[in-house]
Amino acid sequence: NAGVTQTPKFQVLKTGQSMTLQCAQDMNHNSMYWYRQDPGMGLRLIYYSASEGTTDKGEVPNGYNVSRLNKREFSLRLESAAPSQTSVYFCASTQGGNSKTEAFFGQGTRLTVV
Amino acid sequence: GENVEQHPSTLSVQEGDSAVIKCTYSDSASNYFPWYKQELGKGPQLIIDIRSNVGEKKDQRIAVTLNKTAKHFSLHITETQPEDSAVYFCAAIYSGNTPLVFGKGTRLSVIA
DSSP states (O other): OOOEEEEOSEEEEOTTOOEEEEEEESSOOSEEEEEEEETTTEEEEEEEESSTTOOEEOSOOTTEEEEEOSSSBEEEEESSOOGGGOEEEEEEEEOBTTBOOOOEEOOOEEEEEO | OOOEEEEOSEEEEETTSOEEEEEEESOTTOOEEEEEEEOTTSOOEEEEEEETTOSEEEETTEEEEEETTTTEEEEEEOSOOGGGOEEEEEEEBSOTTSOOEEOOOEEEEEEO
16 A cells, blocks of 8 residues: 655745645545644644545644545645745645544655745 | 643664653643654654553553653653664644644654
């Protein structure tokens, strides 16, 4: 199994450009998440989807939108990129529901906004 | 909401020594506490977890302890090896429908 797959792995954007980060999981998980990782700040939750058809804001949602396309896929969109969005982005998934189990992470997308 | 504090932010140990990382949480309803290891250029991976009905759990050289009364939990790594060098995150959760809340991470360096 591939687990959680993120694309692209690296991206450079100019300020004001838009892009979509893609995430797909093949574990039939119900819940999916987008985190950003910045030095000294740990993993901060941007948005999550507890189940197909639902999305909720996390700690740092401003400047982002998400789409839970189906049970497998959860995308993150930057409509107008800003230098403050330079970060490493991780997608994760869990079984969710009543099951508190392991979160599986993708390999990350390193985004630079210039 | 839940808040997880993690200390220290950096830790250097000699190979063969033990390493301890400590976390505190704020929500007494939290009942699942995983630890993740992140190697350079990779996503975090689960290394051990503990549930609130257990006080201690061991897996070879790593162990986690939980003190529900004090709302803190710790990761213990014994006989450290260079391959233990990584960033470690603690996390807490109280429901499968809510996201994990992570600490800010500890960068562990094991010096050969």
